Amino acid sequence: MNQSYRPLSFSLYLNYFVHGIGVIILAQNMDALAARWGSIADVAWVISMLGIGRLIVLFVSGKLSDKYGRKPFILLGIVTYISFFIGILMSPTSTIACIFGILAGIANSFLDAGTYPALIEAYPDSASTATVLLKAFISAGQFLLPLFIGFLISTGAWYGWSFIIAAAILLINLPLIMKYSFPSMNPVKEAKEEGTSTKLASWIPKSKWYLEGICFVIYGYISQATFYLISQWLTKYGASVAQMTDIASRALMSYYSIGSLCCVFFTAFITKKGIRPITLLVVYTFISTISISGLYFIPSGSLAPILSFIVGFSAAGGVMQLGLVMMTEMFPKGKGTMTGVFYTTGSIASFTIPVITGYMADSGINSIMGLDAAIALAGFVVACIIYIRYNSVMKEKPAENQIAA
Missing domain, CATH: 1.20.1250.20 (MFS general substrate transporter like domains)
Structure with a gap:
């Protein structure tokens, strides 16, 4: 493939930087959320909803990704994750927050269903490197978030800024993903169009x-x-x-x-x-x-x-x-x-x-x-x-x- 997918790849990795934040953001803000919703147990219940949301749509979203393409599910993942970050801040009770917790799990599934196949298709000769680097961006998000929250606590700032900034990164990334071209899901057809060998x-x-x-x-x-x-x-x-x-x-x-x-x-x-x-x-x-x-x-x-x-x-x-x-x-x-x-x-x-x-x-x-x-x-x-x-x-x-x- 002659087209460079580096800008697209960076945007995909950036989504997973925010995903790393999303996985631990409830636990890192547990005291503030518990004071709002009632108890630590209420926050823990919302956290458990992430796994449920991920489980209920992951297999289906993977199959649909093969049928309708990678981009729609990555865009759905971004929009759903933004809904989670904003929704948690607007939730007056843990019951309502559970709905947004499920959305976070669904967002993760949407991103997985589109991102992993897209990276494998973009870099077929170095697929392992391309996908393993997602782990680095997840780890980076999980490393930086506690430091940022520690800064918010030490300065007496509102805990919600951690949610707002995560949502803002995705909001900026959304139009970038929309304009990028994605790799072909049909390498045989692509090879024919380029006049190269199709045996492999x-x-x-x-x-x-x-x-x-x-x-x-x-x-x-x-x-x-x-x-x-x-x-x-x-x-x-x-x-x-x-x-x-x-x-x-x-x-x-x-x-x-x-x-x-x-x-x-x-x-x-x-x-x-x-x-x-x-x-x-x-x-x-x-x-x-x-x-x-x-x-x-x-x-x-x-x-x-x-x-x-x-x-x-x-x-x-x-x-x-x-x-x-x-x-x-x-x-x-x-x-x-x-x-x-x-x-x-x-x-x-x-x-x-x-x-x-x-x-x-x-x-x-x-x-x-x-x-x-x-x-x-x-x-x-x-x-x-x-x-x-x-x-x-x-x-x-x-x-x-x-x-x-």
Whole structure:
């Protein structure tokens, strides 16, 4: 493709910077919102609505994205997210706020359904790098928002400015997205129009849904469950299991986040050097299994920060995005549908893991870490199966320089 998609890509990444803000903005403003709505429990209830909104439309929006294109769903995601930020500020009760919480989840699903396929189609030769960079922008938003809210609190400013600024960024980005051209969803037709070889573009891998497809579905659940469990319980682990101080145990999440961000740039660098994403999928999953097992078997205040960094690097630094890229490569006909399927299983993990670990908490926090180690080990086994099947199926792919007769 001769057209440059860099301006479009930046706008897509900017949406995910704001998405990173949207994921944590309710929790970061919990005290102010609780004073308005009644209690901390009311805010927590609204936060839970984000997962429900995401789950109910993700699969459908993915299929519709394949039918109607990527741009409409990205625009819908932006408009819906703006409605969430403004709606929360206008909600007099938590009941009404729940409606806007559901809208935030729906907005996330719309963005996912359009953005991931669009980036994969814009950069087919570096899809893993393009999609993993979304994680960097999410992390940037989640890093900067607490600092900004801390500034608002220290200066006595209105908490609502955090919502207003997030909505304003999206409002500015909206007309930019509208004017940009998106990559073709039909690479075969595009190749013909450009007079280039269509043998590679028209090749469809002979992947089996009952084998490779199921493996990716399971991996979508496991990859989400692995880092979601850690992110929810790492601080508690530091305090009650590793016997760390309150400040030190809270700092574990900082090490975890730094590891996640470092992995994004490391992955982008190493894939450009020729390391295959499918190899990284196996290696990262293996490293996360070892590091989480280390937290379980060797609870130590001195070792926990190092292992937290490694877990963030290997389990939360974009391995889920790598899994999605591999799935769309093996099932290229419906990238939006595959995105919906893959992230729907991840959303299910976001619901089931808190329920399971909530029951386990009474028997000790370290038992939860043991569960995460077992989940990571299962993920490594599934990743190995995916690796074997990927190499078997994709070995039939024509060489890129092969010219059709």
